[in-house]
Amino acid sequence: MSSINGTASPAAQESQYGYTPHEGIAILFLTLYGISTFLHVAQATYFRMWWLFPTACLCGIGELVGWSGRLWSSFSPDLGNPYLMQITTTIIAPTPLVAVNFILLSRIIGRLGPCYSRLTPRLYTRIFLSCDIVALVVQALGGGIASSSQTIATANLGSNIMLGGIVFQFVAICVYTALGVDFLRHYAASRPVRALISSSERGVLDARLKVMLAALGFSTLVLLIRSVYRIVELADGWHGKVITTEVYFNVLDGGMITLAIFTMNFCHPGIFLGSPKGDREGMLMKQLPGSSASSLA
Template identity: 30%
Template sequence: MSQEVGILQCTWGLCPVSASWFGYRPSLAMNVTFLVLFTIAFTAHLLLYLRYRTSGFSICLLIGCALEVSGYAGRILAYTNPWSLPAFFIQINGIGLAPTFFAAGIYLCLTRIVIVYGASLSRVQPKVYTYFFVLNDIISLVIQLPGGIISSLSASQGRAPTTGAHIGLAGVSFQVFSLTIWLVLAGEFAVRCLRAGRGAWDGRYEKARDSVQFKLFLGGLVLAMAALYARSVYRIIELREGYTGRFARDELAFCVLEGVMIVILSFATALFHPGVGFGDAYPLITEQKAKFPRPWKKNAFFMKDIMRTRALLDSSDRVDALGLDSVEMVTKSQI
């Protein structure tokens, strides 16, 4: 690029494409393909929401797919002008923030899985998973969002968005930390279930657990989490060097480790949707989940404390199948 020409004044006749925000001319075919795929995924999740009313999960996935569509629309715009500031802004904020919402949707599934196998087998009560991981996801989003804004402001002044990239790196790193904790807790719960044996699992959900749909849902969730984890690790490596680093300017790596990974996540969560996986048990699971007290209430964080309170009430006819109605009443009375 000529020294007299700033990046904001660049055109095809004045600057090499290597001097653009992307460092290359984004592939039109690749980005149109991803835009179409995420549009299909968005439509599928919308239809599945209307069918199964999986509100929290579906809203997260729909927002994520919509952000991906906007991000790839930005990259298509960059095909005609890789120096376009709006194209750069749309891409880094759309594609950069979308996985945060995908993660939130996946996090929400663990609470219901715990209930299906038996809340009494969990170290912490089911609502802890929801509140803890959604809070972590909000923190990750709060960190990443300013990073995207600062990157855009730096770019609008013709400067390399280094500071914004480093802030984004902090947000993605926190997201990987949260994903790792989720995997550890999910694995720990699985081990507790295996050690307890099928006889200790909640009998009301035996039909749901033994169904092919539920097994496929679990497999799809594992696939989606693996894809999200791989993408997030790639993103850390990419942002360590900033938006002008080697990985940020490698379109093939971006295609495989960003685009393909999130496509796998989007379609795995649609094809093996929780509404289908839990089937007719979904409303009962939702009802049972609502009966648990908020985890910050007294004696309401660990299941052993809830079960101890239940044991104190077992001599009374006021206890339901799990004792949760009475436990919540007693917990509230202790505050």
């Protein structure tokens, strides 16, 4: 992909970043992601929440690979392999973390009362996890095309495909957020939007659930900020001001994902949400034939 940079500037000829990544910053983020990933593995094992391995843990591993590439580039800024290694993984890695938010909202809705939600908890996981998988595939396809390109046209094609995947993911997060806010509004007003399955369907919003909701809201916010940054970055092009300014990447990508992944360490669903077996829809669905309400447990 060296042809992307062509003869744009002396800095571009020296480094595909347009700058040389700072070694200390790379080490800092590697340390932070290493700690968070280790904690997620330990917490997922302790609470037997195996779905966190292909989501939060996978995100941490992907970020470690990406920031390893940036650390490598801090010593050899002119090499192509570490650049490709970091640009592909840091774009794709947060996608599994977004899935954590999708799953958690469905669990919270199941706990507080599915009658206040436009969608059932099962539909939340099916629809939004499917969107997440599509976004992941599209971003990976774009990254593969860009990293193997030999011409500027092919590199731009890969960039545009990655941009499409990120925009699709951004839209999915926005729709998910709007539905989540709508659910909370109807729950607070005790105004069901769907027929009650049982007279005792309304759950109690206790202190732990409030913490989990606050953590979910904060995590969603920083992931949205990161998505907006990536959209602007890729739309600006390979030589644009955004992609060639290191501080934007460090703060708006590395920083935002660090906040999101640590939020789920400090406000872990195993502590503040507990087992999905307690979800009201989960208990009710178990009574129905062919149910698999706990399939994501």
